[in-house]
Amino acid sequence: xxxxxxxxxxxxxxxxxxxxxxxxxxxxxxxxxxxxxxxxxxxxxxxxxxxxxxxxxxxxxxxxxxxxxxxxxxxxxxxxxxxxxxxxxxxxxxxxxxxxxxxxxxxxxxxxxxxxxxxxxxxxxxxxxxxxxxxxxxxxxxxxxxxxxxxxxxxxxxxxxxxxxxxxxxxxxxxxxxxxxxxxxxxxxxxxxxxxxxxxxxxxxxxxxxxxxxxxxxxxxxxxxxxxxxxxxxxxxxxxxxxxxxxxxxxxxxxxxxxxxxxxxxxxxxxxxxxxxxxxxxxxxxxxxxxxxxxxxxxxxxxxxxxxxxxxxxxxxxxxxxxxxxxxxxxxxxxxxxxxxxxxxxxxxxxxxxxxxxxxxxxxxxxxxxxxxxxxxxxxxxxxxxxxxxxxxxxxxxxxxxxxxxxxxxxxxxxxxxxxxxxxxxxxxxxxxxxxxxxxxxxxxxxxxxxxxxxxxxxxxxxxxxxxxxxxxxxxxxxxxxxxxxxxxxxxxxxxxxxxxxxxxxxxxxxxxxxxxxxxxxxxxxxxxxxxxxxxxxxxxxxxxxxxxxxxxxxxxxxxxxxxxxxxxxxxxxxxxxxxxxxxxxxxxxxxxxxxxxxxxxxxxxxxxxxxxxxxxxxxxxxxxxxxxxxxxxxxxxxxxxxxxxxxxxxxxxxxxxxxxxxxxxxxxxxxxxxxxxxxxxxxxxxxxxxxxxxxxxxxxxxxxxxxxxxxxxxxxxxxxxxxxxxxxxxxxxxxxxxxxxxxxxxxxxxxxxxxxxxxxxxxxxxxxxxxxxxxxxxxxxxxxxxxxxxxxxxxxxxxxxxxxxxxxxxxxxxxxxxxxxxxxxxxxxxxxxxxxxxxxxxxxxxxxxxxxxxxxxxxxxxxxxxx
Numbered sequence: 001x002x003x004x005x006x007x008x009x010x011x012x013x014x015x016x017x018x019x020x021x022x023x024x025x026x027x028x029x030x031x032x033x034x035x036x037x038x039x040x041x042x043x044x045x046x047x048x049x050x051x052x053x054x055x056x057x058x059x060x061x062x063x064x065x066x067x068x069x070x071x072x073x074x075x076x077x078x079x080x081x082x083x084x085x086x087x088x089x090x091x092x093x094x095x096x097x098x099x100x101x102x103x104x105x106x107x108x109x110x111x112x113x114x115x116x117x118x119x120x121x122x123x124x125x126x127x128x129x130x131x132x133x134x135x136x137x138x139x140x141x142x143x144x145x146x147x148x149x150x151x152x153x154x155x156x157x158x159x160x161x162x163x164x165x166x167x168x169x170x171x172x173x174x175x176x177x178x179x180x181x182x183x184x185x186x187x188x189x190x191x192x193x194x195x196x197x198x199x200x201x202x203x204x205x206x207x208x209x210x211x212x213x214x215x216x217x218x219x220x221x222x223x224x225x226x227x228x229x230x231x232x233x234x235x236x237x238x239x240x241x242x243x244x245x246x247x248x249x250x251x252x253x254x255x256x257x258x259x260x261x262x263x264x265x266x267x268x269x270x271x272x273x274x275x276x277x278x279x280x281x282x283x284x285x286x287x288x289x290x291x292x293x294x295x296x297x298x299x300x301x302x303x304x305x306x307x308x309x310x311x312x313x314x315x316x317x318x319x320x321x322x323x324x325x326x327x328x329x330x331x332x333x334x335x336x337x338x339x340x341x342x343x344x345x346x347x348x349x350x351x352x353x354x355x356x357x358x359x360x361x362x363x364x365x366x367x368x369x370x371x372x373x374x375x376x377x378x379x380x381x382x383x384x385x386x387x388x389x390x391x392x393x394x395x396x397x398x399x400x401x402x403x404x405x406x407x408x409x410x411x412x413x414x415x416x417x418x419x420x421x422x423x424x425x426x427x428x429x430x431x432x433x434x435x436x437x438x439x440x441x442x443x444x445x446x447x448x449x450x451x452x453x454x455x456x457x458x459x460x461x462x463x464x465x466x467x468x469x470x471x472x473x474x475x476x477x478x479x480x481x482x483x484x485x486x487x488x489x490x491x492x493x494x495x496x497x498x499x500x501x502x503x504x505x506x507x508x509x510x511x512x513x514x515x516x517x518x519x520x521x522x523x524x525x526x527x528x529x530x531x532x533x534x535x536x537x538x539x540x541x542x543x544x545x546x547x548x549x550x551x552x553x554x555x556x557x558x559x560x561x562x563x564x565x566x567x568x569x570x571x572x573x574x575x576x577x578x579x580x581x582x583x584x585x586x587x588x589x590x591x592x593x594x595x596x597x598x599x600x601x602x603x604x605x606x607x608x609x610x611x612x613x614x615x616x617x618x619x620x621x622x623x624x625x626x627x628x629x630x631x632x633x634x635x636x637x638x639x640x641x642x643x644x645x646x647x648x649x650x651x652x653x654x655x656x657x658x659x660x661x662x663x664x665x666x667x668x669x670x671x672x673x674x675x676x677x678x679x680x681x682x683x684x685x686x687x688x689x690x691x692x693x694x695x696x697x698x699x700x701x702x703x704x705x706x707x708x709x710x711x712x713x714x715x716x717x718x719x720x721x722x723x724x725x726x727x728x729x730x731x732x733x734x735x736x737x738x739x740x741x742x743x744x745x746x747x748x749x750x751x752x753x754x755x756x757x758x759x760x761x762x763x764x765x766x767x768x769x770x771x772x773x774x775x776x777x778x779x780x781x782x783x784x785x786x787x788x789x790x791x792x793x794x795x796x797x798x799x800x801x802x803x804x805x806x807x808x809x810x811x812x813x814x815x816x817x818x819x820x821x822x823x824x825x826x827x828x829x830x831x832x833x834x835x836x837x838x839x840x841x842x843x844x845x846x847x848x849x850x851x852x853x854x855x856x857x858x859x860x861x862x863x864x865x866x867x868x
């Protein structure tokens with residue numbers, strides 16, 4: 001990879017063919033510098049998404065040109081003029097405008113909590129600093145959710161349209177060349193108390209990306225182990241055999257396996273299930289005995305088939321049609337006999353002669369006569385000795401003739417044929433009615449319901465159909481109406497015949513299985529059927545196993561993307577561009593300016609970490625020394641600032657530098673050196689400094705004045721409107737004497753309003769506060785004017801060059817000081833007045849006169865000093 005362009009251009013170009021999750025990680029690193037566990041978790045999800053994991057809703061936002069700082073055009077100079085219209089940023093008050101000196105140094109002073117960090121974070125985010133931080137809305141009140149502001153700037157001295165900035169939007173390209181330095185982006189950090197690592201802006205990005213890869217690798221490896229352990233025991237301790245078709249297919253499961261063949265094998269027919277049961281039972285028994293039982297079963301099935309064939313045949317359409325024909329014949333012949341009887345007995349005194357009831361009576365009388373009453377005599381006996389077998393009365397001549405007529409009728413052809421037809425019909429109907437259809441008459445069906453439930457069910461349905469056909473037939477014959485005739489299901493007899501044949505064949509198989517080779521064949525068949533039967537429970541587990549294997553394959557793909565080889569190449573490329581001999585020489589120059597000979601350090605290569613090159617800050621005198629224990633925090637700040645300025649020295653532009661609290665109380669030995677270097681830089685570009693350190697502020701201010709560098713002093717305060725309220729100049733504690741005198745005159749005029757309104761209590765408090773501040777101003781005038789700042793509290797040097805001006809001080813000056821100071825002491829509440837006096841406060845005109853006396857004292861001393 002050719003090292004062309006800036007560091008960020010190299011990173012951006014390198015990332016274009018990398019996985020989306022790495023590009024998203026780079027964007028986060030550029031924005032946040034250090035990623036946390038939530039970032040690692042989201043990036044792991046993005047990696048999974050890229051490797052085909054379904055159901056992941058997180059989408060990547062790859063690093064783009066809009067996310068990285070870009071160098072301004074050669075010779076182009078961007079300077080900031082203001083920040084205004086701030087909304088939704090921390091607790092910053094609305095309606096404020098923070099203005100900057102475009103051609104010099106702007107010092108923004110404020111104690112902790114007054115809004116410095118809010119304005120600084122706006123610049124960090126807008127200018128794409130190394131550690132921009134997070135913009136938070138007002139935690140104590142409502143307001144805009146996303147921070148916004150308007151930023152004014154000039155480019156090469158020409159004003160441009162104000163830039164609208166929002167925390168949720170992308171940084172503006174024009175502001176990308178504005179650099180921000182704070183203690184987080186110092187490019188120096190201490191590792192394990194014995195090593196100071198040098199991480200130039202950009203070189204730490206591959207290092208952080210490699211760390212992200214390691215963190216995600218650890219998480220994915222743990223997840224991989226859990227997924228590997230999640231394999232179902234159905235596959236770790238399989239119940240299926242490895243040699244069956246089912247076993248071979250399940251043993252070869254992979255993420256893309258087609259389960260169609262297994263699903264097909266899982267569909268066992270009832271016959272296959274029955275055969276499996278028989279094989280399992282019989283292979284566990286004496287095969288000779290089992291074979292005999294199967295032969296006996298085959299015979300029983302054949303008997304059942306024959307019996308059912310007889311039963312089904314009894315209600316066949318042909319049999320029922322024949323029965324119906326017999327019934328018709330009987331009815332027609334009976335009709336003919338009845339007609340003959342009507343002709344013969346039409347004049348009978350009684351009805352029904354010749355009909356069925358009468359015939360039954362006549363037949364009974366004949367039987368009684370021939371076998372009991374007149375055995376050996378023809379019926380009817382009509383001689384003189386005979387008695388009627390029906391009424392037991394003597395037979396008269398007419399009665400005897402009538403009986404002969406009756407008997408002649410009964411024995412006539414029509415009656416005989418009718419009787420014969422009726423007997424034939426009754427015999428056929430009796431045969432149908434006497435057909436045995438009870439389930440107990442077919443005991444084998446119960447056994448078949450276990451081994452062959454489909455066959456048993458067919459038998460049951462067939463017998464039920466036979467019953468229904470018989471019932472319908474008998475109702476129809478009795479002229480009681482009937483529904484449609486159901487059909488006996490075809491194939492039952494054939495099924496039983498096949499079953500008998502199969503059972504007979506199975507009996508032979510069992511007999512041949514007495515031989516080892518035959519047994520092996522049956523065992524193999526049993527195993528195939530058994531494993532197929534297991535598929536009903538195994539198929540859902542197979543789908544889960546495929547998902548598990550797919551997840552493992554995806555995790556393997558994810559882990560392959562955690563390799564840091566390409567990151568190694570990127571880190572080395574950036575290192576070759578950033579850590580050049582020219583840069584190292586410039587670093588030495590900056591160290592000399594900031595720390596002179598007290599901090600003699602160099603930048604050296606110190607191996608790598610996960611492929612990312614590492615550089616150390618080491619002492620010239622002793623390379624083995626524990627630099628982290630030797631360099632103080634202030635010295636580390638010097639090294640960090642030197643590295644920051646070294647990098648900017650290689651840029652082709654002179655755009656603004658912003659410093660957010662660059663020094664602290666721990667840096668007191670180096671404050672002036674830092675101030676000198678910033679003032680020097682202020683001669684070639686705009687410098688903006690946010691600080692809470694008054695000593696550092698005074699050094700910056702004094703050095704700027706001495707160097708004729710334009711300087712602007714701004715202080716921030718916190719009021720009821722919110723934080724970040726802008727005030728020109730310094731607050732009271734840091735203000736010069738002339739600024740304090742102007743403020744005191746304003747206080748005196750404000751107190752006069754209270755006095756004129758007769759608000760005595762408020763005026764008394766205002767007057768007391770006025771004299772307290774006037775007294776402190778007399779003291780500040782003594783330090784600043786009388787002693788001409790030769791000695792200044794908390795300053796780490798004495799300005800001897802102005803010592804001669806102290807000689808202008810006279811006794812009269814001292815007496816005037818004492819008088820003015822005493823007047824303040826008498827009026828301030830710092831001293832408890834006598835309760836007996838209860839003196840009224842001085843009038844407003846006296847307050848103004850007191851300010852005028854101090855102003856006159858200051859002017860007189862400055863005039864006297866000019867003559868020394």
